[in-house]
Amino acid sequence: MKKISLVVGILFLIAASFSSCKKEQVFSRHIFWFDKATSDSLTAAGATLLSSSPVDYKPGDDDRWWGRVDVDHWYASQPEFDPYGMLSVSIAIDKGETKNFGYDIRAMASSMSGVDIIQHMPMSQGTFEMGHATTTYTQLIWQ
Numbered sequence: 001m002k003k004i005s006l007v008v009g010i011l012f013l014i015a016a017s018f019s020s021c022k023k024e025q026v027f028s029r030h031i032f033w034f035d036k037a038t039s040d041s042l043t044a045a046g047a048t049l050l051s052s053s054p055v056d057y058k059p060g061d062d063d064r065w066w067g068r069v070d071v072d073h074w075y076a077s078q079p080e081f082d083p084y085g086m087l088s089v090s091i092a093i094d095k096g097e098t099k100n101f102g103y104d105i106r107a108m109a110s111s112m113s114g115v116d117i118i119q120h121m122p123m124s125q126g127t128f129e130m131g132h133a134t135t136t137y138t139q140l141i142w143q
């Protein structure tokens with residue numbers, strides 16, 4: 001009986017140690033935002049939408065990279081994360097790691113149907129670094 005209890009106890013400790021080795025999936029975010037002056041400049045240039053994509057995107061990559069937002073969805077100051085109505089990237093990064101990402105933001109003028117893209121206007125390209133469980137920001141400016 002003692003041997004069975006000892007074996008069960010050892011198996012319990014082994015199982016507990018493996019379950020504590022699981023990596024917790026925590027998302028990091030990068031938010032692109034713009035103010036009213038940029039919104040007004042984009043509108044004056046004929047843009048109706050901003051579109052984002054990663055520079056090094058390959059088919060099958062995570063679709064959370066893609067995003068579109070109306071140019072009239074501006075913020076007076078750096079916003080808190082809002083999953084709706086903003087350009088953002090959300091990705092899981094392991095604890096202790098950092099990753100660099102390239103991005104391409106384009107202003108678009110579209111028809112009333114919202115389907116036909118009339119013109120793409122390069123707005124911003126660059127890179128940003130994200131770490132585990134962080135939120136970083138880039139303010140977009142159109143001049």
